[in-house]
Amino acid sequence: MTFIEVIVLYCLQRIKGERTVYSVLHILNGKKSAQTIQDIHIFKLKAIFQTFPSLSRANFDSIILSLNKKAWIHAGESAQSFVIHPKKEESLKELLIEYPIPAHLNGWKYHRITVGFWERLSLSIQVASHLAKGNNRYMPVQRNMAVQAWMKQTLQDFSTERQKLNEHLFQELAKCLEDEDIYPEYLICRLTGADHIGLTPEQAAADFGIDLSYYDMSFLSLLHFMLQKILAQEGKFPILRKMILDDDSDFILTNSTKATYKLILQGYSLEEISNIRRLKMSTIEDHIAELVLNIPDFSIEEYVSKSKVEEITKIAKDIASKSLKQIKQQLPDATYFEIRIVLAKLGGGMK
Structure with missing residues (x-):
């Protein structure tokens, strides 16, 4: 068992089949997509973000194949998803005791510098x-x-x-x-x-x-x-x-999100920002989710009602899931954007 295999197992254990297996590869590579950024916060995987930037898809596929053959994992309910075999949960704990994830690792915070x-x-x-x-x-x-x-x-x-x-x-x-x-x-x-x-x-x-x-x-x-x-x-x-590269104090934000944030601080609505920046509304919504994840006092009151926040939070806790689809099935009148930013506000703190 190589340590990279242990890390992949650790990620799959955290995600619990609620994302495709390639979400793990994106986290280890340090992909700057809105989905990956949200995943590392929700599933508490910020420490290992961009820890293996050169890991190729082919090598990652080999790791998944090997773990599957050795009966560490099996296919999940969703397409391209895998979960830890229940009988291997204790074995993974033992592996993480023998080869613990380094204590000072903080990939998301320091990956740029x-x-x-x-x-x-x-x-x-x-x-x-x-x-x-x-x-x-x-x-x-x-x-x-x-x-x-x-x-x-x-x-x-x-x-x-x-x-x-x-x-x-x-x-x-x-x-x-x-x-x-x-x-x-x-x-x-x-x-x-x-x-x-x-x-x-x-x-x-x-x-x-x-x-x-x-x-x-x-x-x-x-x-x-x-x-x-x-x-x-x-x-x-x-x-x-x-020796430390000079950067803004908010260097954890992607550059595009920083540009959107500046316009928000100037009082522009999301629609106006979309027009000014000539970006799709879905992209601007991605930026809002990133801001919620990284700025503790960023308010979501303007984007989702207090009552809906409470409903989404309760459902997410009751079904013990961070899957947008599962939550929306329970609350059809909530948009995916509203669910995303509420989960982002929770920051993965649900039990």
């Missing part, structure tokens, strides 16, 4: 190490021209203390990684310096004797841990803070 942070961090470590040794000729570990340009600008900022950059960066990194709950070696082994070449993910997994997918997720969790700590204590990590 994680890769950029790693690219800047790894290049900074290499450059600082070579500066300390007085070496000027070496092959940069990051070929991204934007990252290299950022590095040059950063060196200009440290023009009077370039030789001390290595020392300051080491001190910040050591403080940032001070925690009994993490395993810094997963990151340190990947770093390249003047006298050391960092390992590839495959080499690191082999060295630690763990499954590659487990290593990949653990490494990602470690980066998320660093991001959370650096952003929470900015003054303590001035150099590391420079």
Whole structure:
């Protein structure tokens, strides 16, 4: 059993056959569709959003086929849906105890800035190490021209203390990684310096004797841990803070939703926004659902009556389902949009 298989089982257990099996692939890939964004909130899967962006449909199909053959899952009631076999529920719990989902993983919150942070961090470590040794000729570990340009600008900022950059960066990194709950070696082994070449993910997994997918997720969790700590204590990590891509405080929103939100704040109705942006009303409704999911105080009173909110909430809890179709069958006069935003407001908190 590979860890990626465990993660797929975990997702299927959460979804309980209420979405197609490919909704899991979209979550792991980090697809920015309204449905996927709503699913990660409703089914409490925000942590693993975009944790396997390169997982192909063919490889995912192979995973599903393997799990099905090994009787871990069986076809659900809906087309292209699968559910965990009841007899395997306890076995999955044991697997998750043996290989727990890394505690600091937060894919939805940090997915836009994680890769950029790693690219800047790894290049900074290499450059600082070579500066300390007085070496000027070496092959940069990051070929991204934007990252290299950022590095040059950063060196200009440290023009009077370039030789001390290595020392300051080491001190910040050591403080940032001070925690009994993490395993810094997963990151340190990947770093390249003047006298050391960092390992590839495959080499690191082999060295630690763990499954590659487990290593990949653990490494990602470690980066998320660093991001959370650096952003929470900015003054303590001035150099590391420079490595985090500048973004709006609401970076968890997609760009199109941000544009719609600005118009909402200016007092425009959904119909007016649809006309101004030349987008279908269904797309604008997708944006509203995303806003409800990500902005705690975003009010839905303008879009659905209080009485209908109560009815939808009661039905969703009574039938223990987050399926729009099942809820609408119980409440025909509610629109799918109204049901969606009420479920979004509940945020997956139903039992």
